[in-house]
Amino acid sequence: MALIFVTRKIPEVGLRWMREGGHEVVVSEKDGVLTTDELKAELAARPYDGVVSLLTDTINMDILSVAPSVKIVANYAVGFNNIAVQELAEQGIVVTNTPGVLTDTVAEYAVSLILAVAKRIPEADRYTRAGKYQGWAPELLLGSDLKNKTLGIVGAGRIGSGVAKRLADGFGMRVRYYDIARSEALEAAVACEYCESLDELLAHADVVSIHVPLLPQTKHLINAERLAMMKPTAYLVNTSRGPVVDEAALVEALTNRTIRAAGLDVFEDEPALAAGLCELENVILTPHIASGSEETRGRMSELVGYNINEFFLGHELPNKVEVA
Numbered sequence: 016m017a018l019i020f021v022t023r024k025i026p027e028v029g030l031r032w033m034r035e036g037g038h039e040v041v042v043s044e045k046d047g048v049l050t051t052d053e054l055k056a057e058l059a060a061r062p063y064d065g066v067v068s069l070l071t072d073t074i075n076m077d078i079l080s081v082a083p084s085v086k087i088v089a090n091y092a093v094g095f096n097n098i099a100v101q102e103l104a105e106q107g108i109v110v111t112n113t114p115g116v117l118t119d120t121v122a123e124y125a126v127s128l129i130l131a132v133a134k135r136i137p138e139a140d141r142y143t144r145a146g147k148y149q150g151w152a153p154e155l156l157l158g159s160d161l162k163n164k165t166l167g168i169v170g171a172g173r174i175g176s177g178v179a180k181r182l183a184d185g186f187g188m189r190v191r192y193y194d195i196a197r198s199e200a201l202e203a204a205v206a207c208e209y210c211e212s213l214d215e216l217l218a219h220a221d222v223v224s225i226h227v228p229l230l231p232q233t234k235h236l237i238n239a240e241r242l243a244m245m246k247p248t249a250y251l252v253n254t255s256r257g258p259v260v261d262e263a264a265l266v267e268a269l270t271n272r273t274i275r276a277a278g279l280d281v282f283e284d285e286p287a288l289a290a291g292l293c294e295l296e297n298v299i300l301t302p303h304i305a306s307g308s309e310e311t312r313g314r315m316s317e318l319v320g321y322n323i324n325e326f327f328l329g330h331e332l333p334n335k336v337e338v339a
């Protein structure tokens with residue numbers, strides 16, 4: 016039996032699976048993100064063997080120094096930029112994530128944001144609610160079509176590929192993609208063109224959708240210079256991690272109409288927003304909910320429970336995060 020600390024309440028199913036696996040599970044009682052000091056105090060309180068963390072928890076060896084028996088950190092997210100994976104690996108601590116189960120949900124969400132931005136749906140809703148609708152007009156709130164336009168996918172992993180497939184098959188978009196390597200899986204699934212450089216992709220795309228993990232190399236991948244390479248009619252959508260886009264530079268670009276509009280589900284310093292972002296009409300802002308369907312948040316909980324149970328049974332861990 017292992018003793019597991021869960022940093023915040025997640026859907027019950029995974030907690031139940033861990034308990035059924037014979038483990039004692041302690042869930043933080045705070046309805047919010049634990050501060051570093053609170054997390055350390057919790058971890059020091061009992062001899063925990065494992066931790067279930069969220070993407071809002073920073074996990075490194077400083078924090079785990081108070082909990083020397085912890086052997087696994089199971090992150091309730093596919094992204095794991097909140098965890099110092101290398102540092103933990105050096106101490107023999109295993110890290111797992113929740114890939115796969117959220118792919119379709121996040122891909123659906125990215126497509127939804129792309130449609131909402133191109134069709135100006137939230138803006139039209141604000142307009143109508145404000146009582147501004149005085150009758151049908153030929154040039155009221157005109158948006159863009161997606162058919163035959165070029166979708167630029169940045170990051171051809173599972174989610175990026177899912178977005179490409181949906182928009183190519185369902186909406187007749189042409190697909191170009193950029194990644195550090197070609198993706199045979201994407202090329203087999205969708206007619207698409209590989210761009211050797213991000214700059215080339217940005218110059219051609221009508222919609223740019225970002226699906227890369229946050230790494231030192233991807234921080235501010237989309238900066239002022241890159242925004243200036245995009246078409247003035249282009250849309251930028253980010254459902255990956257906020258710091259991939261230089262948010263202050265994006266505010267500038269949206270204000271000056273360097274690009275037409277953007278849809279953001281993630282922010283550089285979330286939950287804070289860059290100065291000026293909220294005042295812009297040509298951006299849609301949502302609070303990091305791309306994987307937030309009832310079904311998927313439950314499946315992520317199951318996967319966390321599975322990862323913990325398998326680890327303590329000494330089994331192979333398919334969702335172990337490998338050190339780069």
Ligand code: GLV
Nearest residue numbers: 091092093094306
């Ligand atoms: C959500 O952002 C995740 O990484 O699962």
Ligand code: GLV
Nearest residue numbers: 093172173174175
């Ligand atoms: C994440 O699951 C990805 O591979 O895109």
